[in-house]
Amino acid sequence: MTTSPASLNADSPQVLRLEARLAAKYRGRIAATRSTPARSAQWRDLPADLPPALAEALRNRGLERLYSHQREAWDLARVGRHLVVATPTASGKTLCYNLPVLESVLSGGRKALYLFPTKALAQDQVAELMELSRALSAAGGPGIKAFTFDGDTPGDARKAVRTRGDIVVSNPDMLHQAILPHHTKWAQFFEGLAYVVVDELHSYRGVFGSHVANVFRRLRRICRFYGVEPTFIFASATIANPAELAERLCGEPVEAILESGAPQGERHLLLWNPPVINPDLGIRASARSQTTRIARMAAKVGLKAIVFARSRLMVEVITKYLKDVFDHDPRRPARVLAYRGGYLPSERRRGEQAMRAGKVDLVVATSALELGVDIGSLDVAILNGYPGTVAATLQRLGRAGRRLRPSLGVLVATTDPLDQFLIRHPEMLLGASPEHARIHPDQLLILLEHVRCAAFELPFRDGDAFGGEDLGEMLSYLRDEGVLQHQGDRWYWVADSYPANAVSLRSVAEGNFVVIDTTDGAQTIIAEVDYSSAPGTIYAGAIYMVQSQPYQVERLDWTGRKAFVTRTRADYYTDAIDYTRLKILDRFEGAVLGRGVAANGEVHLVRRYPGYKKIRYYSHDNIGYGNIDLPDQELHTTSVWWQAEPSALEAALPDRQQAIEGFLGAAYALHHVAALRAMAELHDLGRAVGDGQGTWFAVVGGDGRGQMRGPGNDALDPAEQDRFEPTLFLYDNYPGGVGLSAPLFDAAGRLVSDARDLVAGCSCAAGCPACVGPVLPGDEERALTPRQAALAVLELLLCREG
Numbered sequence: 001m002t003t004s005p006a007s008l009n010a011d012s013p014q015v016l017r018l019e020a021r022l023a024a025k026y027r028g029r030i031a032a033t034r035s036t037p038a039r040s041a042q043w044r045d046l047p048a049d050l051p052p053a054l055a056e057a058l059r060n061r062g063l064e065r066l067y068s069h070q071r072e073a074w075d076l077a078r079v080g081r082h083l084v085v086a087t088p089t090a091s092g093k094t095l096c097y098n099l100p101v102l103e104s105v106l107s108g109g110r111k112a113l114y115l116f117p118t119k120a121l122a123q124d125q126v127a128e129l130m131e132l133s134r135a136l137s138a139a140g141g142p143g144i145k146a147f148t149f150d151g152d153t154p155g156d157a158r159k160a161v162r163t164r165g166d167i168v169v170s171n172p173d174m175l176h177q178a179i180l181p182h183h184t185k186w187a188q189f190f191e192g193l194a195y196v197v198v199d200e201l202h203s204y205r206g207v208f209g210s211h212v213a214n215v216f217r218r219l220r221r222i223c224r225f226y227g228v229e230p231t232f233i234f235a236s237a238t239i240a241n242p243a244e245l246a247e248r249l250c251g252e253p254v255e256a257i258l259e260s261g262a263p264q265g266e267r268h269l270l271l272w273n274p275p276v277i278n279p280d281l282g283i284r285a286s287a288r289s290q291t292t293r294i295a296r297m298a299a300k301v302g303l304k305a306i307v308f309a310r311s312r313l314m315v316e317v318i319t320k321y322l323k324d325v326f327d328h329d330p331r332r333p334a335r336v337l338a339y340r341g342g343y344l345p346s347e348r349r350r351g352e353q354a355m356r357a358g359k360v361d362l363v364v365a366t367s368a369l370e371l372g373v374d375i376g377s378l379d380v381a382i383l384n385g386y387p388g389t390v391a392a393t394l395q396r397l398g399r400a401g402r403r404l405r406p407s408l409g410v411l412v413a414t415t416d417p418l419d420q421f422l423i424r425h426p427e428m429l430l431g432a433s434p435e436h437a438r439i440h441p442d443q444l445l446i447l448l449e450h451v452r453c454a455a456f457e458l459p460f461r462d463g464d465a466f467g468g469e470d471l472g473e474m475l476s477y478l479r480d481e482g483v484l485q486h487q488g489d490r491w492y493w494v495a496d497s498y499p500a501n502a503v504s505l506r507s508v509a510e511g512n513f514v515v516i517d518t519t520d521g522a523q524t525i526i527a528e529v530d531y532s533s534a535p536g537t538i539y540a541g542a543i544y545m546v547q548s549q550p551y552q553v554e555r556l557d558w559t560g561r562k563a564f565v566t567r568t569r570a571d572y573y574t575d576a577i578d579y580t581r582l583k584i585l586d587r588f589e590g591a592v593l594g595r596g597v598a599a600n601g602e603v604h605l606v607r608r609y610p611g612y613k614k615i616r617y618y619s620h621d622n623i624g625y626g627n628i629d630l631p632d633q634e635l636h637t638t639s640v641w642w643q644a645e646p647s648a649l650e651a652a653l654p655d656r657q658q659a660i661e662g663f664l665g666a667a668y669a670l671h672h673v674a675a676l677r678a679m680a681e682l683h684d685l686g687r688a689v690g691d692g693q694g695t696w697f698a699v700v701g702g703d704g705r706g707q708m709r710g711p712g713n714d715a716l717d718p719a720e721q722d723r724f725e726p727t728l729f730l731y732d733n734y735p736g737g738v739g740l741s742a743p744l745f746d747a748a749g750r751l752v753s754d755a756r757d758l759v760a761g762c763s764c765a766a767g768c769p770a771c772v773g774p775v776l777p778g779d780e781e782r783a784l785t786p787r788q789a790a791l792a793v794l795e796l797l798l799c800r801e802g
Contacts, residue, residue, distance in 0.1 A: 014303055015379050015406045019268050022294070022410075029290070031413075032271040032426035038404075042261035044071035047078075050099075051106045053141025061135055063095075068261030070095050077195070077233060078103075082252050084201060084234035086242035087260035089398030093235040094128060096257075097197045100233070102132065105144060105166045110194035113230075114169040117203045118368070119345060122148050122169045123352075125199075129167060150174050152345060162186050172204075176215045177500045180457055183222045190226040201236035201246060202391055205437040206684060207734050211505040213249045213441035214450035217466060218457060220251065225458055237395045241436045248439055266406040269397065269430075273413045273423045280780045282764025282771075286620075287414040288314065291384040292321045294410055298380045299326060299335065299361045305380035306363045308396045312537075314384065315340045316545035317573060319364045320617065323548050326362065338547050339365040342515075342527045347547075367392070369399065379407055385414040386422055388681045390429060391437070415769035417672040417758055418682070424761070438680075438739075442468040445736035451475070452499040455484055460491040512561065513538060517551065519567045526551075529563070535609045535633060536576035538563040541626040542612065543574045558630065572614045572623055580688040581606045582639065582729050593749055595648035595796045598640065600745035603731060605635040605686070638737035640745040642670075642728045642752070644796045649726070652792045656724055658784055663689045663726045665772030665790030666797075669755040674730050677747060677754065678740055685740060686733045691725045728793075749799040756794040759787060 023030060043065045046055055058064075066074070069087055073096035076083045085096045097114075104110040116122045129146035137143050146167040147153075151174070153161065161168060162185055170179070179186055196219070198204070204212050223230055234246045234254065243256035272294070274285040291307055295318075298305040307322075309315045319338040326335040337360045339351050354360050355375040367387070369375060381400035387393050393411065401407025411429075413419040422429050441447065447467045451474050454466060460475060475491045478484040483495035513534045515527040526546055529538050534556075538544055542553040544565055550573070551565035583604045590599035614624040653659040671687040678685070732740045744751065762771035766780035767787035775786050784792075 013406045014301055015268070015408045018298060018301055018303060018380070019270070019408050022270065022297070026272075029272050029275060030270050031273045031423045032430060034269045034430050036264075036267040036269075038266045038406075039264040041263040042068040044068050044261070047071070047074055051103060051141065053136055053139045054099075054102055054106060056139035057132065057135035057141065060139060061131075066095070066099075067092055069257050069259060070099070070261070072257050073097070073233070074099055076255050076257075077231060080231050082232045082234075082246070082250060082254045083257060084236055084242045084246040084254050085257045086201070086236040086238055087258070087262070088238060088264065089395065090264075090401075091260045091262035093199075094125070097195070097199075097233040097235060098129070098132065101167065101195050101197065102136075102144065104194045106136075106141065108194070109192065111165070111189050111192040112167045112195040112197060113175075113189075113193060114167060114197045114199070115175060116169070116171055116199050117208075119148075119150055119152070119171065121199065122150060122171060123349070126169050129169075149179070163188055165189065172208075172212045172215055173505055175219065176211075176453070176503070176505055180215070180218050180222060181453065181498065181500045183225075183457060187226065190223060191228065193223060193226075193228050193230045195233060196230045197233050197235075198246075198249070199235045201234040201242060201249075202239045202395070202437055204245070204249060205439060206681070207446075207738050208505055209245070209249065209437065209439035210441045210443055210446050210738060211450070211503075213251075213439055214447060214467070215505070216250050217441075218450060218454045221454060221466075222457060237391060237398075239391045239437050245437045245439065248441065263404055265401045265404040267397075267401055267409065268406070269409045269411070271411050271413070271423060271426055271429070273420075280765045282415075282762065282766075282768030284415055287384050287412045287419075288318060288321075290412045291382055292318060294380075294382050294412070295322060295362055296325055298382075303379040304358070304361055304377065305382060306365060306369065306375070306378050306399055307382045307384060308365055308367070308369075308387070309384045310366070310387065312340045312342060312366055312533075313545075313573065313575070315364050315366055316548055317617075318384065320545070320548035322362055322364065333359060335361040337363050339363060339369055341366060341368050342529055343546065344525065344527060367396075375399070377405070379405065381407070381409045383409070383411045385416065386411065386419045386429075388418070388675065393429065417669060417770050418676060420762075420770035421672075421676075421758060440739035443736060443738055444469065446738075448474055448477075449499070449503045452478060452483065453503060455491060456493045456499050459493070462489040462491075513556075513563055514561065515544060515546075515551070515563045515565055517567070518554070518564050523564075526565075532633075534563075535607075535628070535630050536578060538565075539576065539609065539612065539628040539630060541574065541628075542576075543568070543570055543572065545573070556630075572616045574612045574614055574626070576609050576612045576628065578607055578609050580686065581608070582688050582690050582731065584639075584641070585636075589745065591745075591748065593642070593752065593797050593799045596642060596644040598642050598745060598748035598797075600640050600741055601638065603637060603639040603641075603729065605637060605688070605731060607633040607635070635733075635735060637732045637735060638741040639729050639731035640741045640748060641730070642748070642797050643725060644793065646725060648796055649793075652796060653784075653789060655784075658789045659724075659726060659793075660689070661786050662789030662791075662793040663728050665759070665767060665786050666755065666793040667728045667730075668773040669758050669771060669790065669794070670728065670751055671730060673754040673758060674744055674751050677751060678744060680740055684733055684738075686729075686731045688729045688731065689726060690729065691727055752794055752797045752799070756791065756798060759790055759794065762787070 073085055077100035085093050101112040126146055126148050133144040144166050147161040147165045149161050149168050149170040232250045236242045243254050246254040274290045276284050295305055295307050315338050322336045337351050378400040381397050397409035413423045484491050485494045513529045514525050517524045517526045538553050540553055540556050544551045550568050550570050552568040553563050553565050555564045585602040587599050587601040590597055609628045611625055611627050613622050616623050667687045667689050675682045759771045766785035767775040772787050772790045
């Protein structure tokens with residue numbers, strides 16, 4: 001229950017007074033509340049066999065005892081058991097692995113490898129280890145040599161890291177590209193390797209996790225070559241299957257520690273739904289306006305808050321709005337800070353230091369701060385939209401209240417179908433367990449890439465195993481490609497190429513773009529943009545923002561991976577328009593569903609960015625368009641698709657324009673329920689509507705209507721128009737797919753039923769962003785609204801009992 005204003009007094013924590021104020025002023029916008037009482041600590045004694053200097057160093061830092069889960073982790077690690085600690089944020093997981101690692105370094109001169117998914121986390125960990133090392137020295141013990149090894153490590157320092165480091169702190173990318181391929185230079189380190197620590201386990205999912213599982217297969221193979229079997233210690237935020245995920249990553253049984261012994265402050269959560277401003281179209285006030293309103297209220301009463309946005313563009317827009325309120329005087333220190341991927345390392349480090357020092361009142365961030373970077377003490381966490389999973393929601397809300405004080409979390413719903421579905425059914429979030437994190441390490445393309453890398457590192461023997469596919473067949477394929485040679489019972493790498501360089505763990509293509517500021521005549525790099533984001537972010541004419549400062553892209557050098565920008569005072573931001581064309585290459589299986597069919601197979605996808613919109617700040621009016629001239633982005637992947645029987649479709653929707661709108665609306669609803677059922681991120685799946693032969697349907701032109709178009713974005717001639725077989729695709733948004741399409745095909749009938757219920761249960765008149773996507777004014781007056789057209793399509797595909 002929400003705290004009532006009458007129950008508060010001047011001595012009540014400021015967080016509770018803010019919550020009561022929000023409840024009193026905006027009661028109609030709060031769809032649900034939840035409160036979690038404070039929890040006391042569960043203590044255990046320090047291990048009796050700790051090295052004396054380490055025990056004294058801990059006591060000097062105020063650690064007289066351990067939390068129960070920290071002691072449990074020590075007991076398991078000491079006997080060589082692989083383990084995963086999956087407890088809430090701010091529960092002291094770091095000590096769960098630092099304690100056994102430091103003991104092994106001090107007592108046996110052993111080594112440890114720490115892996116973090118981001119450089120910021122690695123820097124945080126080295127700072128903590130340096131503090132412990134100084135405490136050890138003050139207690140009369142030897143110091144600990146802990147070094148980072150990442151892309152920023154100077155070349156002349158790398159040898160010292162390899163030969164002198166007790167603890168090497170790195171990331172999976174460096175392990176993949178710089179350590180394993182050069183393992184002979186790391187022989188001294190590998191021979192003494194006792195522990196591999198993997199923090200933020202929950203982030204190793206999907207494509208990234210599938211790659212990392214193969215990197216760990218290569219790591220354990222090299223460790224066996226040097227005669228060691230290191231113990232893996234994983235640390236994770238709360239997910240449903242930490243032990244299963246850890247086992248799939250390291251290939252061995254893993255013990256899970258799930259009960260936290262750490263204390264926790266009182267926590268309060270509000271589910272906030274923006275008010276309806278157009279009942280006919282079902283349009284609500286923007287989540288952005290509500291988010292900034294709550295953030296302003298928090299800052300004005302002296303609380304420190306973090307705002308999570310779902311895109312880099314939204315981070316910059318919200319930051320601008322808040323800076324316009326709090327940072328309009330340049331003579332005063334900034335109170336608002338943006339933090340997202342793409343900023344230069346030095347920019348991020350300055351931001352992290354400012355947050356830890358308490359110099360910032362409002363932080364606006366993407367998921368880059370969802371992970372465990374130390375950002376000091378925060379009181380309020382505001383989520384601008386549902387992050388897509390319960391696990392991510394809990395992780396972001398947990399960033400507030402890290403110092404045992406009461407905290408407030410506010411989830412502000414957008415008009416996305418998933419957000420509105422959760423607002424109507426809050427028990428799906430408040431009573432749900434976190435999702436499973438899934439990986440597919442034996443996906444053929446991913447596995448083959450790492451077999452190449454492993455063969456470069458060490459020869460394979462006949463009969464060796466690597467993953468779940470036939471290794472002999474893959475080695476023979478690589479021999480036929482000319483990169484392997486079979487001699488005796490061994491397979492040797494004979495090519496001049498360096499395979500790890502060609503394999504990216506995180507993106508579908510390699511090569512980040514750099515953003516170069518040319519305003520003052522000089523050329524200064526101000527940011528980086530990953531390959532997949534570049535076409536929709538840094539095209540010529542785009543407004544690109546850094547800390548809410550707008551820059552206009554003057555020129556994009558696609559081949560050289562450079563975007564040249566100048567500072568501007570533009571009063572608008574830009575948003576790219578993209579279209580997708582799909583062609584079916586192979587049909588694996590199919591099934592009849594109602595008056596239609598569902599199928600699963602391989603597709604070839606082309607994504608095109610024809611132009612962009614200019615959107616004015618605050619009013620969000622569309623004030624113009626621009627063209628984008630960039631190469632098409634191609635993708636070979638797997639997909640599930642639905643088709644309606646042509647005669648049944650013509651009977652239900654004789655107007656082809658309405659049929660197209662119906663398929664577009666149905667695709668919108670199916671995309672969202674499929675992401676929920678697959679426990680995937682929304683961007684892991686793509687959607688498209690076409691005929692599977694290269695014709696594609698898209699929302700084009702100023703009227704926003706769906707139309708049939710050809711491969712060149714030209715209107716089709718009448719003869720082609722006669723072949724009208726609309727197809728609804730949900731495709732795996734990664735090269736070769738990562739295993740999402742097959743389970744979606746198995747659940748094809750259930751997905752249609754869920755989508756029909758989502759659309760039918762919406763309270764709008766004609767359709768809205770909460771069911772079939774945005775519609776136009778006047779659509780509610782049409783004989784057949786977009787919502788009714790989508791329902792007609794879904795009814796055709798619905799598999800009814802009997």
